[in-house]
Structures are given as C-alpha cells and as structure tokens.
Amino acid sequence: MVKYFFKRFFRGCISVVIAIALIMLMVFSWLDPTLIFAEDEQYTKLSNNQKTLYTYQKWEEYDYLDYVPYTDWLNAKTASGEITEEERAAVAAIGRTADADNAEVARYVAEFTAEYEAQGYTVVRLDAVMATPTRIATGGSQTLFAFQNTPLLVRMLNFFTGILDFDNIHYVQEDIGERGLTFTLHDPAYGGEKFAPAIMGNGTLHKYLLYVDGSFPYIHQNFVKIRLGTSYSVNKGVDAFDTMVMPQGNYVRSTTYYPTGVVEESADDLHSATYLAGSRELNMVYQGLYTDDYTNVDLVKDSGSRVAYSFIVSIIASALAYIVGLPLGILMAKRKDTWVDSLGNAYVVIIMAVPGLAYTLMLKAIGNKLGLPTTFSLDNPTTLMYIMPILSSAIGAIAGEMKWMRRYMVDQMNSDYVKFARSEGLSEREIFTKHIFKNAAIPIVHGIPGAITGALSGAIILEQVYLIPGVGGLLVQAIGAYDNAVIVGVALFYGVLFIISAILGDILMAVMDPRISYTSKAR
C-alpha cells in the first residue's frame, strides 16, 4: 500500500509540474514583461535611457533575460588581463551617437557587437537623449548593452531545480577563512550558558544550520530551504515561500546576545543570519554587533505567518462544519419527509444557489451590526476577529456536509442489510449507531482533507472580504501587482496541497474501512 501511495504521489507531482509549466508559460511568455513594473515607484521616477537600463537590469535579476552592459564586458576583459586598466578607461566612454565614437572606441564597440551577436544576443545601442543641443536630458546618457531572452524551458528547469536549495560550506564565494561546520551544545545566541545544541557553519549561506528555540516545531534546520522565486512587488526581494511562512505583525524585542558580546533588547533573530558579502565593513552598527559577515537577519514578529492564518481559519471552519453539519444531516435523514427535512433542504438549496460572495458580505454586515470586528488587525489581535471569517466559511461547508450526510444515511437506510438487521430485532438505535452511521461515515471521512484544502482555496474570497493576511490574499495581491514569481509559487503551494489531501483522504478511508484495499494482491 505504501508503494501504491508513493506512486500516486509521484504521479500527482508530475501533473502539478505540468500545471505549473502551463502557468509559467502563461505568465512569463504571454504577459507583457513591462507589467511587472506596475507597482514599482522607482521605475516611474526614472526617465529616458535610464528607465530602459533599469528594466533590463530588473529583468536579468528576475531571470527574464541575460543582460551584459558594455562596461561589464570591458571590466571582465580587464580582470582577465586582456586589456590594461588604461586601455579600459580610454574606451569605456562611448560617444553620444555611433558616429561620434573615436576610432579606438568604435573598434571595441564593433568587437563587443560581433562577440555577442555571434552568441545569439541582441545588441542595443541607445543614443544620448538631448534636452538642448549641448545638454543631455535627465537619465538620457548614451548606453550600449547586449541581451538574450531566457528560453522558457531553461526558466522552468531553473525553477524546478531551484525549489530545494541545499546549503553547503562552499556557498560563499569570497575568502571567509576556514570553512566547515561546528557543533555546539551551548548556542551563543542564548548567551552561551544555556543548554541549546546547534550546528553552525562557516562558508555556508546560513550561519545556523540546526538550532532549537521555543516555537513550534522547536528544532529548526536551514540545511534545505524551499525557494519558489523572488517576489518583485508584493514583498520585494523576498522569496515567495518565505513570504508565505514568515511571521507578520509587530516586532518583539527580547534580550539578544550578539557575537561580539553586546547584549541588547532587540528584535533581531540571530538564528536567521545569512551571509552578506562585505556588509560588516560597510556598516558601523554591524561592526559593533557582529564578528563576521553573517549580518543579514530576520526580525522576530508576534503574529502568525500567512500560511498559519489560512490554516487556522480553514481548519476551525471545517471542524465546525463537521460538528454542526453531520448531526443536522443525520437528523434530516432520521426525520425524512418531515418539516425538519424540508427546512434543512431549504437551507442547503439557498447556500448552494446564492453566490458565496453575496452571503459572505451579508454576514460581514451582520457582524458589523453586532459589533464584532470584521477586519483582521495584526496590531491588536483579538480572538473575536476570527469569529466572522470562520462563521462565513463554515456556513457554506455546513450545508455541504448536511447534504452529503443525509444522502449517505438515506442510501444506507434503504439497503438490504438494514432491513435484515431490523427483522432480526435490533433496536433502531443500535441499527443507526452500529450499522448505518459506520457505513455512512466512510465517504464523509474520505472528504475531510479535501474539505480543509477546499476551505483553503475558497478562502481567497474570505481573505479578501475580511482582510485576513493569508495565502489566498497573497494570490490576489500578486495578481493585482503582476508579481509573477509569487503567482507561480502560490499555485505550486496549492497544487501540492491538493495532491496530499487527495492521498490523505484515501488513506483515511482505508483506515476506516478494512474492506478497501488499494493493491490488487490483497483483494
């Protein structure tokens, strides 16, 4: 059976890969790439050639294309010793137009053009934009560069191979001293007195590779990180996965023991320190706190991550749906064809027919009237703010559970074994609890993981209405800001969740019902 589920998971992964590939095809090939700058303030401030250069730089940063400015090419040539520093300085400045180049510059420009065009690059030369015949307009200086679009297949390959990012001691390219991992029983981040095992690295991206702390799941690792692509506008420069799992809200200050021995009340999370080349030298504050270049730290915040909020709301809502929906469904089946049944059916019909948005908004208005908080606030969180979103999510799910539970119960009630049990003289109570309910519960149990993921993906609407800082809201935000990496990342998140929930449902069903087997041998 393990083999069967492993195969199912593998096949599910393949279908998710195909689906993600399709989404990548759509957002990266069909969508105008300049749209990613829609929310970029810096982009709007720039003008003329500088704006063009900025777009190409960003596109390279976000893996759209490979971009080589003329000056970089010259620098590389100087570094490799092909030309001297004096020669480089002499030809670095190109003329305002191609005709204005002196002979030496023209020779290098021609060489640059020939070299990159041979590799399939497009060479672009932008002439200076003149404000007056002698003065260059703001951002209008002449420029020369070559670029080549990254083929979609390469992009996809980069994406899928880059999902799991393994940290290693050769990660840092600069000279960093002795590379290696050290194991300590007394984590210096806790002052070096307290017993707290940790594995620390030098030469790795993360300073801490394994450490313990007081938050779930208590033991944390940084050996393998999941990367789903860097966000452009929603959470600039941060990976989509981190955006989903990083805590939000207000900073929490606590006693922090910095490597230099300084003890301060600070929100810095030293366990998240990553390497940032040359950062200590450039920053006076860092020099007082850190002893190496592992200075890039996250800040400790008090609220849950986006994933946490989404899961909390959808799990509680699903639980509520089962707790309320199942007994009501059973009641409807027991009192079939009475007013109880009709009332229940009317409720199911209304919920099924009325658009989810409509009743969610109505509930929000009702909550508002009752004085309950109807928007999430991370600044002063209260448990009350969960009530309306959970209720809105549950109210639809309850109808679904009622409908199916009633259906299954009625089907079982009419089956022959129930009539036989009755003829044997079993009490109605016994028949219901021992026979009908047991059998009707099997398909219901099968649906539990699906219900939770369904609530998660349905939460897009909910998170929009109640402003919950969750994953669904992130998707809407990303779509609004054309943040392609986040769109793809969230899609992958949902896809993997869907496969896992389908498999979990089947496992639960097999656990509930020993007759079900997924391997042909056992039959």
Add this chain to the structure above:
Amino acid sequence: MAVAQAETIDLRDTGLSDAELFERIPQDTAAVEKITAPRYSYWHSVFRVFFRKKTNILILAAFAFIIVFTYVYPAVMGYDRYGNIMDSTAKHLTPWAAIEKFGFSIRWIFGTGASGQSTFDAMWYGARISLSLALLCTLINFTIGIVVGAIWGFSKRVDVFMNEVRNVVSNVPGTLIISVWVLVFSPSFSTLLFAMCVTGWIGIAYSLRTQVIIIRDREYNLASKCLGSSTVRIAVKNILPFMISFIVTIMATQIPAYIASEAFLSYIGLGISDTTLGKILYNAQSAMVTPGWGWEFWCPVMLSAFISVVLFLIGQNLGDAADPRTHM
C-alpha cells in the same frame, strides 16, 4: 361465429399451390419495435410531472420576470451610467429621496449610485451581462462536456488519456486558472467566457463519464448490443435519456456557480471592464457600510442571489421531472 366455423375451407380443396396461396411479406422493422403499451411520450411526461407541482409555475413566472427585466427592460429604457454625473445632489440617494427628486418612475425605486445613476437600471444592465455569461458558459461547457464525457466513458484508451488530463487540471484551483487567464489577456467578455470554459468542461465530462460507465454495462445495454445496436445508437438512444435528469441537475448547480464566479472575479478586481453584477459590487464596496448608501450595494447582491436561486430551483425540479422513474 358458429356459422363461420362450419364453413371452414380446407386449403387442399382449393387446388392452388403454396406459392399462389401465400405471399412472403418483408419484415416491418417499425412494427417489430412496437410494443403494445400505454402511450408514453418522454417529454410530455416530463412537463406533466413538472407542472404537477404548483410551486413550479410560480418559479417559472419569476424566471420570466427575470428574463424580461434583464433582456427587454434595458433595451427599452436604455441605461446611461454617467447621465447624472454633473448633478452632485443626485448621488447616493435613498429610494425616497430619489423619487422625490426625479418624480416617480420604476427607475428610482432603489435609489441612485455613486455617479447619480439609477441602481435599478444598473443592476438589470449588469444582470444582462452576468446572466449572458453564465448561460453561454453553460452552453459551451455542457456541449463539450457531454460529447467528451460520452466518448470518455466508452473508450478505454481515451479514458487513460483523459484521466491524466483531469489530474493535471484538478490539481490547480480553478479560480487560479481563470484569474491568471484574465490577467494575461484583456479583461473582456470573450476573455472571461473563454477562461471559464477552458477547463470548466472537464469536471462536467468527468462526472458524466462516471455515470456512463455505471450505465453502459447494464443488462439492457448488453441485450441491445446482442441485438446488433451500434455503439452510437446505444449511447444516444439507450444511455442519453438516462443522463438527462443527471445533466439538468448538475446544470442547476453550475449556472449559479458561474454567476458566483463572475461576481467573485469582479470583486477581486479581475472582472471585465463592462458593468456586471460583480462589478457593481466592486464599485459599491464602500457603500456597504456607509449609512444610507446601502441600497446601491444590497440590491445587486439580492438580485444575484434571486437569479441564482430561481435558476437553481428550475434546474432541480426539471431534473427531478426528467427522471423517468418519477413518471409513474
């Protein structure tokens, strides 16, 4: 009778040969199929059962009302969203204030919106696009879904292939596909229609495929096959009638779902640029909580709920009536 019996003629006495006496007549295929049974017409029975329930007439009347107001009313009255935009006193009026200002007309019974437009006109104008979208979507998805579902259920080779296709599609939330599609292409009516249809038919085809597999191996179809019916004939004559009730029932849940998904897409700002019910909600969001402005928000909400419930009930009851087992 007794006389006739007495006058029985022995054929041998006539002196005629068998060839002269008997004539071989060709087999009448139509007569063979005829079974002596009470006259039964499927569609006749469907409507008989449908109209037996008196509430259905009420629901049909409501449906006719919706059709008239969505398709005829805007065409007759016209709708100008920016007609009163210069008149600052015409904005966000309650019904009473609007009637007082403009005089009584059906136009003003729900007050005015943010640019002084009539809420009543706006919501029917929006309903026209929302309903057209939902109906077109249903038409396309069900046509493709039924044809593909029938083939999917019958052919083992197609089954293997289509199951994989479904795996790919079902692993990504539908909302995501639609929103990315609308994002990539211009948010117009045809884009939205295409986005809702591009994967929408798979679910319908799949549920139909399951039904076809259940029914296709029943004894009566085996018998039909033994008697020489072709697969197409079995599909169209034997199985499709069984499916009608099922198809109509899922249609009843799908049409409201399409209306809801359009409203949702517009609400998150991905809808089409034209006025739709969802777009009105999107534009009137701030009016929801502002005292006195509620009419311009709640009326379209109520209308979308009303249209959905009516279409859902018609579908459900028609689905019940289409089930031959209710025709007794």
